[in-house]
Amino acid sequence: MADAAKALSGLLSGIAQNVYHEKEEMTEDLLRRELFPDLSEEQFRVLFDKMRGLLKSIATADMDHAQLEAFLTAQTRRQGSGGVTPEQAAALSRFWKSQRVRVRESLLAQSRWEPGLRGLSWRVDLQAAAGRADAAHSGPVALVELQLGRAGQDSEFVCLEFDEARVNQMLKKMADVQESVDRIVQHT
Amino acid sequence: MDERMILHFTKDVLPEAVSSDFLNLNKLNEQQFHRLIEILFQFLLEPKETERFMQQLTDFAGEQGMSAAPLRNLMKSVLLVPQGALKKNLSADLLGEDLLTLGLSEDKASHFSQQWAEHHAALSRQAVSQALMVNQLLDMEWKFGVTVGTSETQKVGNIYLQLKLVVRKGNSTENVYMELTLPQFYNFLHEMERAKASMECFS
Numbered sequence: 552m553a554d555a556a557k558a559l560s561g562l563l564s565g566i567a568q569n570v571y572h573e574k575e576e577m578t579e580d581l582l583r584r585e586l587f588p589d590l591s592e593e594q595f596r597v598l599f600d601k602m603r604g605l606l607k608s609i610a611t612a613d614m615d616h617a618q619l620e621a622f623l624t625a626q627t628r629r630q631g632s633g634g635v636t637p638e639q640a641a642a643l644s645r646f647w648k649s650q651r652v653r654v655r656e657s658l659l660a661q662s663r664w665e666p667g668l669r670g671l672s673w674r675v676d677l678q679a680a681a682g683r684a685d686a687a688h689s690g691p692v693a694l695v696e697l698q699l700g701r702a703g704q705d706s707e708f709v710c711l712e713f714d715e716a717r718v719n720q721m722l723k724k725m726a727d728v729q730e731s732v733d734r735i736v737q738h739t
Numbered sequence: 740m741d742e743r744m745i746l747h748f749t750k751d752v753l754p755e756a757v758s759s760d761f762l763n764l765n766k767l768n769e770q771q772f773h774r775l776i777e778i779l780f781q782f783l784l785e786p787k788e789t790e791r792f793m794q795q796l797t798d799f800a801g802e803q804g805m806s807a808a809p810l811r812n813l814m815k816s817v818l819l820v821p822q823g824a825l826k827k828n829l830s831a832d833l834l835g836e837d838l839l840t841l842g843l844s845e846d847k848a849s850h851f852s853q854q855w856a857e858h859h860a861a862l863s864r865q866a867v868s869q870a871l872m873v874n875q876l877l878d879m880e881w882k883f884g885v886t887v888g889t890s891e892t893q894k895v896g897n898i899y900l901q902l903k904l905v906v907r908k909g910n911s912t913e914n915v916y917m918e919l920t921l922p923q924f925y926n927f928l929h930e931m932e933r934a935k936a937s938m939e940c941f942s
Contacts, residue, residue: 611893659897662889665918671930672865674786675937676822677815678751691941693934694873699917709915711906712873715942718935724879725928728900731883732921736898 558586559602559642566603567650571610571657573703597632602643605635609647610654619647660702669706670698693718744840747833748823760816761841771803772847779814780858783821786865789937815941821855821862828863831856877912878905900924 565582568574583595590598605626614622623644626635635643673695693713700706713721744753764772778799782792796814800807820841824834835852839845880903886895904915919927 611891613892613894655892658889658892659895661891662886662895662897663899663918665901665916668917668919668923668927671927673930673934674865675789675934675941677818677941691938693938695931695934697915697917699915709904709906710873711876711904713876713934715935715938717876718931718938721876721879722928722931722935724881725924725931728881728883728924729928732898732900732924735883735885 561586563646566606571654666699666701669700672696746837747829748820748837757816760813761843765844776854780854789940793940874906874908877907
């Protein structure tokens with residue numbers, strides 16, 4: 552019995568790794584061989600699809616404890632192959648209790664389609680040239696390096712230079728953004 | 740100085756003041772010079788710590804019975820050398836040559852370039868130490884909203900901020916997109932304010 556429970560937990564972990572944490576190597580085939588070697592491919596597919604579907608329903612609705620229990624109870628009452636065994640329901644319940652936050656975070660991260668700002672470094676350089684008539688080239692210059700990247704991808708680095716005027720322009724725009732944010736956040 | 744100085748760390752013409760600043764450095768005794776170089780390298784290794792740098796110079800000036808403002812200006816001249824040397828990835832030898840050309844005494848030039856050799860690896864590892872491709876920001880556009888739901892999750896309520904930076908890369912412009920959470924945006928804003936404060940210390 553303990554083995555069956557462990558295998559089900561392993562299966563749910565594997566499904567979550569593949570669907571929510573983008574581990575492509577966690578394939579259906581690998582999971583069958585590792586966890587349910589006695590099942591045929593066909594039998595395993597039925598189990599896999601059912602557990603995956605249930606996990607997705609739970610994750611999409613971000614069920615709390617009460618909702619989860621109600622949902623699982625309803626599933627165990629279903630007749631035929633659509634239903635869930637008590638062991639499967641218990642495995643789902645255990646899994647969701649410990650993994651809910653992680654899966655949630657993954658889902659939110661996946662809904663961001665542009666690269667995120669992973670890091671930011673800067674330095675201020677002094678300009679040596681004094682003999683030039685071009686005043687735009689004198690004075691301190693800020694070099695700002697942005698580290699951008701999407702989940703699971705390598706970072707891209709963009710280096711920007713700002714003189715004082717441009718830094719002030721940037722800060723003015725960011726103040727506009729902040730003002731907008733404050734207005735919306737106050738209303739929610 | 741009338742002759743054009745051949746320098747490795749920069750191709751620019753240096754202001755007159757830089758030459759006299761380096762000659763003034765020679766007036767310091769060994770202990771004073773070593774301490775100033777220590778302060779200098781501390782700043783080079785942590786370039787965001789502008790206020791600390793200024794404070795250390797002010798404290799040093801007080802201890803040595805010097806005026807703070809001329810010392811700060813002197814150090815601004817001195818900073819040009821290692822900043823330029825970093826961009827060009829100069830060796831300690833070439834840096835030492837430049838310091839001699841600028842009029843620094845042999846002992847002091849030797850100490851400075853020895854410190855450079857010791858810290859070079861750490862300085863080069865810093866992000867932004869070698870500006871490979873530095874671009875200008877032409878414009879910034881932004882969009883801000885709330886994700887209320889997605890195909891994968893029903894209820895979200897997540898505030899997002901999308902920024903589009905229009906950047907000049909050489910002859911063309913490029914759009915750089917990013918999406919920030921609110922904490923990331925506030926961190927970005929905070930860092931830009933720090934950069935501005937740092938620039939004000941130096942202007």
